[in-house]
Amino acid sequence: MKEISLFIPCAVDAVLVDIGKATVNLLTHLGFDLIYHEEQSCCGQPAFSAGHVQEGIKIAKRFIEIFENDEVIISPSGSCVATVKYTYPKILSNEGQWHHRAMALSAKVFELSQFLVDVAGIEDVNARFEGSLAYHKSCHVLRALGVEQPVERLLSKVRNATLVPLEFSEECCGFGGQFSLKYPLISEAMVSDKIKHFIASGAQVLLVSDPGCLLNLMGYVHRHHPGLQVEHLVKFLSDHIEEGG
């Protein structure tokens, strides 16, 4: 069995440490060897989305140097993976050797559910949950990476859990990084609608697969609907692994 290199997004490193812990738990439970490069920091996504490409390029090159010797790199964040997988090759397209290195890295980096289902062929992580789930299709996981079925497969194998339909499940939750700071009221209109649809779905837990969506949705729920449960897919799976399974 080969080693998995953990690519821990900065939001997980600094704020949502639980998701990092869950990633470690889940992958270890599934029998993978883990390595974590302690030099890693941020993939540079905020710089690219804000148009500060020169800063982003430096960060990208450093990221490539840190990770390029790994066999497979996994992250519990669709948008960070999309940055490394698609933005790096694009912004380095005029830099010959760097572009090759970015392309080589691109082929080895995966979002966690994408890796489990599409690459490792694991759908059943041996989890059980008595209740109903709704899944918010995080934009970058769904559209940038094209990952939809892997999440559904993973959830369909959670024993006793029911996946219920969520209206407008493909619509953005209103996070958008700096967007949520620059346009707080438009962002609020979006996140409040998302939670309205979640409540209407009747599900007990709303699952997401991007730390950004999670920060946004849990922050809103904590303020306006305490008691509602929003979770990252990885944490949910890790929390509900059956002992001795």
Added chain:
Amino acid sequence: MKAHPEDFKRTALQELRNEHQRSFLSQMSALNRVRRGQAMEFFGDLKDQSHVREKAAQIKINAINRLPDLLAEFELNATQNGVQVLWAEDAAEANQLIESLVKQYAVKIVTKGKSMLSEEIDLNNCLEDLGVSVFEGDLGEFIVQQRGTPPFHIVGPAINLSVPEIAALLHEKVKMPYTEDPLQMADFVRDYLRQKFENAEMGISGVNFAIASSGSLLLVENEGNIRWVTSAPRVQVSLMSIDKVCPTLEDAMQLLSLLTLNCTSQLMTSYTSIINGPRKAEELDGPEAMYVIIIDNGRSLAYADEECRDAMRCIRCGRCLWVCPIWLRVGAYPYGWCYSGPLASILSPLLLGLDQTQDLYEACTLCGACQEICPVKIPHPELIEHYRQLKKTGSSTFPTKPVSLIEKIGFRLWAKVVLQTKLYQKSLTLVSTIMNLFTRDGYIRHLPGPVKGWFGCRDLPHLPKASFHQRWKKEWKSQSLQAKTKVLKNQAILREGDSYEQP
């Protein structure tokens, strides 16, 4: 129409309070999704969207890349058909050309087919200043013309208005006997406009596709007003932007099915007109003279920039609006011009400058819903990131406003920190410690400064004392090794011969 996209934030705040509009748009978005799905199901050829979209994108990419040649070919063939082709570099030139035609033909009444380009150059005001009476022939456009507001959606200009609102407006502005029966209202407008169609000396239309190989114009509509406008008056003037040219009729037909599917979930509109020139000697109807005005209005600047060129692919189906989470919340008016939604985010900055349209490309979460549905596969998020980049670096082509010093320094500092592990970890600890001073009951509920916006409707969990980085070093590194040994004993979970290559 005078553009004022710099009012985006203020207008958006007003529009956000319109709960009724928001819920209506959300319902329409869902309904449109269903209708489009049904239309695709019914029309076998369109089922495989990835294939048809790729094909359509290639047609447009090819057409845009060959733009100068195709325009020359179109001009040659249209001229041979008896059409007089005129060129205008900007709105002022286009309006001057129309003004001279109005004078030449002593025009008192103009009827129009819906044309966003005419809105772009503010033609109606220009004509009215000349003393010409202008009547929009499309029902929705007629309504917003009476109201003096920009089209809410390029396909459904008045879609945001309720029946009673329209009834009151028509009663006031065109003396419609008050009724809230939509059929009676439409009947009234039909009779009202029919007189204008019959009496107008000049008809002005837009163009959906200009066919280079034959010099013909292809126009689609559902109401018959374009037929009137292009056949009843003595003079026909069709306005086209340079990006409307298409190599052949066959190419146009490929795009046409995607245009109508995405405009109105129709396989074909009620009327599809292919216009080949003015009335010939032996013909009974049609205009005596026909003019096509080819208008640039900033597009050749976009053409010259390899990345911006992608925006010129747009065929104006307006479908991206119905999936845009921003447009669905704030509607059309904040965009401050004839274009709104993702269409405005990619087009207006190129046509109006990146300086006064900042909010149009900043107020976007890069969710990619527009790109996903676009029939010609325009990479909206990439374009928007490109505009943001041009804003930072400045551009010799498009006017930009410099980025604030705080943002500039902020990103430089941040990048410096991110590039050095130890500094990065130390900074995290420092920032966490400061932020945690604001914690109450496990959550941060308010912070001043640039992150203030977050806390308008959200809390932030108390930041953990130890980062992932620190806890990995202390606990999980060894733990994961121990767990691994335990798991190795459990052969049931282990999978043999795993491969990390993509299947």
